[in-house]
Amino acid sequence: MADRNPNFTAAHSVDPRSGFCPQTKIFHSLRPPLSLPPIPQPLSVIEHALTLLQSSPPPANTSVLVDSNSGVRVSYSLFIRQIRNLASNLQALTSLSNGQVAFILAPTSLQVPVLLFALLSLGVTISPANPTGSHSEIAHQVRLSKPVIAFATSSTAPKLPRELAKILIDSPEFFSMIIESKRSGGVDDGVAQVKTNQSDSAAILYSSGTTGQVKGVLLTHRNLVAANAVAHGFQLMVSSKEKERHPVFLCLLPLFHVFGFIMLIRAISRGDTVVLMQKFDFGGMLRAVEKYMVTYISVAPPLVVALAKSELKVKYDLSSLRILGCGGAPLGREIIEKFHEKFPNVEITQGYGLTESTAGASRTLGSEESSNTSSVGRLCESMEAKIVDPASGEALSPGHKGELWLRGPGIMKGYVGDDKATAETLHPEGWLRTGDLCYFDSDGFLYIVDRLKELIKYKAYQVPPAELEHLLQSNPEIVDAAVIPYPDEEAGEIPMAYVVRKPGSNITEAQVIDFVAKQVAPYKKIRRASFINAVPKSPSGKILRRELVKHALSHGSHKL
Secondary structure (H helix, E strand, O other): OOOOOOOOOOOOOOOOOOOEEOOOOEEEOOOOOOOOOOOOOOOOHHHHHHHHHHHOOOOOOOEEEEEOOOOOEEEHHHHHHHHHHHHHHHHHHOOOOOOOEEEEEOOOOOHHHHHHHHHHHOOOEEEEOOOOOOHHHHHHHHHHHOOOEEEEOOOOHHHOOOOOOEEEOOOHHHHHHHHOOOOOOOOOOOOOOOOOOOOOEEEEEEEOOOOOOOEEEEEEHHHHHHHHHHHHHHHHHHHHHHOOOOOEEEEOOOOOOHHHHHHHHHHHHHOOEEEEOOOOOHHHHHHHHHHHOOOEEEEOHHHHHHHHHOOHHHHOOOOOOOEEEEOOOOOOHHHHHHHHHHOOOOEEEEEEEEHHHOEEEEEOOHHHHHOOOOOOOEEOOOOEEEEEOOOOOOEOOOOOOEEEEEEOOOOOOEEOOOHHHHHHHEOOOOOEEEEEEEEEOOOOOEEEEEEOOOOEEEOOEEEOHHHHHHHHHOOOOEEEEEEEEEEEOOOEEEEEEEEEEOOOOOOOHHHHHHHHHOOOOHHHOOOEEEEOOOOOEOOOOOEOHHHHHHHHHHOOOOOO
16 A cells, blocks of 8 residues: 555666666556655545545536436536535434445445545445345445445345345435435534544445455545546546547446546546446447537447447437547457547547556556557556566566566555455555566556456456356256356456256256356356366366366357
């Protein structure tokens, strides 16, 4: 969680092209360093965001939030008033206090940003989760985060433990808490001031970590302030393309995901307009771009593929669109070229990050960097990296492949309730072991080669094979199972299962797929299945996934 390398001195020579220091074997960011407030200064991420907003306020009556379906708008003045009303009422009606955890299980709506900002302004640690998660997944997340209260909707509340106190954000009572303050002192005087230190916990977001089951990533206000500063500065650097119109961000990303959460904070701190979609729909997205004159969207690679291939473009006026920020996996050159044939005036920026690094660790800036389509860009501001040989632990120089280690102000505090995983992932000197096999070139560009961790990336979601294997192995008709990533043009990768049937069993592919689908969130579902006599394993018992991937690809033209 260090802001910079404490061992770095002016005596060390850093290559101005690559950012590599041969003495320390550390790669340094080639961007100007972040200007962050002193760590001892009490500051919440909401104070930081609203201070940035006040320093460059948007035009009067600018909408901060727009519901893409209904067209309902919320102005900045109303948004800030709603935050204060809700914070005041929560203080009056609940025992919420600094450091306590609030679990949030709700689809995207106009109420969710107000709730997030109000809770963070009170020093409450927010823990938003995927509302499509299964009962068992949500129960696991609740056990990790230990919330004192949950905010849900009437449709998601039944997934939560009965004993957990709940407030329904789609209820008349909640709308009343937003509309007016029930304290007599007035709106501005109704919220008791809460001192929040930058080192205080701000959010628990869920990630599969470097291996295994879902983990709760604990992020501090300092982490979020740094991430917002990176994202805020990025948009300012490219905003020359948007001078002809007010920036409008179409938020397709779920707000429980680190990428969507940070982009929401960034957009609000800049005074942009955020158009929210509760549920993704391709045609609805195109209509929203036209109707609200959207200037930028943050997307996963499959959406770039869909835009490059879709013939629907001719039906809509998408001329306002200027920037697509893409993360989750590198885009292929062919797809980018096809995209630019249809959208010659839209710049694609690529990046790399993790929940554990509070989103962005690297990104491309400008058309020259974006033309390097096989890279995920250069290190973000104030970020440091190492490329470490997994076998020897030796730090490597440019051009050599190894595990990517990261250090900077966005690195998480740790995994809640899992000291072992925290110790395995965070080095004592502040380095985050990403589990990704990478290398830097001589110009400081980062390339993702493979994942040392064996997660499957389905539409930028992380799907842990071990979790699905455990589910499959719990089926009485299955002796053994292995789950691998199978390439898919639309999704990036899909989970595919290799299953060993119990002798005498006639379980089918459809039954295997249905068995898992009933127990996991939609993005984790098994999409293909094949039956084998035995799962290939090493002498130590580790599944040899590469052999299965090779087999699956060689039989790709056949129905498995």
